[in-house]
Amino acid sequence: MDARFSELLTPFLKFLGEQEITPDASLRELGLDSMQAIELLFAIEDTFGVTLPDDDMNDTTFATAGSLWTVISAAIDAQGAADGTRVTAA
């Protein structure tokens, strides 16, 4: 996962403590409630300059850090391809 993504995610996870964010980390169990998930969506779209596709706007996407990053990185790649400036997500 991208370091910027982990940094972005951390303040939204009130039960994270000193743990490292792993791809299989459950966002809900780490404290991400509905309102914070909405704020996280805005932060993701502002930070990475992407809009998550309608088909990926579901609870599966927001289930774990890994599932969310998979969708973000695909959106970044799609955005890069559309702009003609390929950007590869880390």
Add this chain to the structure above:
Amino acid sequence: MPELLHAEPGTAASHRPRAAAALAAVPADATASQVWAALGAAGILRDLYDRGASRPAAPDPGRLSELLGAVDARGDNGITLSVLVQAASALPLLAACAPEAGPVRAALDETLSGTATVALAATDDAAAGSDLTGLGTEVTIGPDELVLTGGKRWITTAWEADRLLVLARHRPGRHFTSFTWVLVPATAPGVRIRPAGTDLLTGSATGHVEFDAVRLPVDHLVGRPGRGMAAFARHMGTERLAGALWAVALTRRVLADTKQRLTRRHIDGQPLWHNDVVRQRYATCLVQVRQLRALCDSLGEQVVDRHDLAAAALLKSAAGLVAEPVLATCAQLQGADGFARDGAQHIRSEAAVLGIGGGVTELVLGTVADNADALLAELSP
């Protein structure tokens, strides 16, 4: 995001006199629709959102304050509530989501011009108002049409509205991505609206709404599927700021009336206003209202432009925490006169909406607590 306005910019300094002038010709017993039409015809509503193409869904906080002050001065709390919800909840959503053409754009344009009214229908038959993600109203999104089924309760402006902006679920589950806004003409087959049946805030035209397999073209979706709750949250702060601004206007009006009464009424040859206990209780109210006003002034732009939900929660909870004790004190200080028709006791009951509508104070305080660290950091010298 589409450009909202094409009119010449107004000035905040001229807004309240213009709003007051526009309302001066409106009869005292005018309906919410008539008041809205007068504001729209005078250009007040367009000016409110006339902040340039980069901020089409963000009203000017100063103009919002002046608009609500002018409407509140009429003394009909129901009408003010109707104007508040349309101006600060429905319009930002429409403005953020309206494409260049189609029914959502028409709804935005007609609402801004005052030729139509719109009700925001979120509180659901199937769930408590504080349990928004439990709502039961469903929209089926097909290739050619939408089908809406369910019900909404306690919807401000409902039985005068030309259109309803309805929050519905397009899939089961409580996740925030399960919800979508739908624009529903009030006259569409399958829509039934009845008055809520209350003696409070009667000018607000509050009603209950049923949707019985209401069929609409797909261009009646407002924004993209799955983004309904996010869009609501993004603009929720504007309504919360508006609520706090109304609380200031309303408590100021009742405090001014109370002072006049205390000055006129004498006990043992002295005006009640000269009694130290009365003065201290009154002054405490004044301090609270002034604090609320300062909070509005310092957080207004942060809320409407940066969508700061913690700041919005501060405003919403402060409005509820200030309005109730201030209005209770005024009602007490007015004595038996407070029980007169539409008197201070009645106003106090109506103003309870400030601590319930759009999020009960206790729930909003939870958001404040969630943001404790950031808010403490802001208080650092």
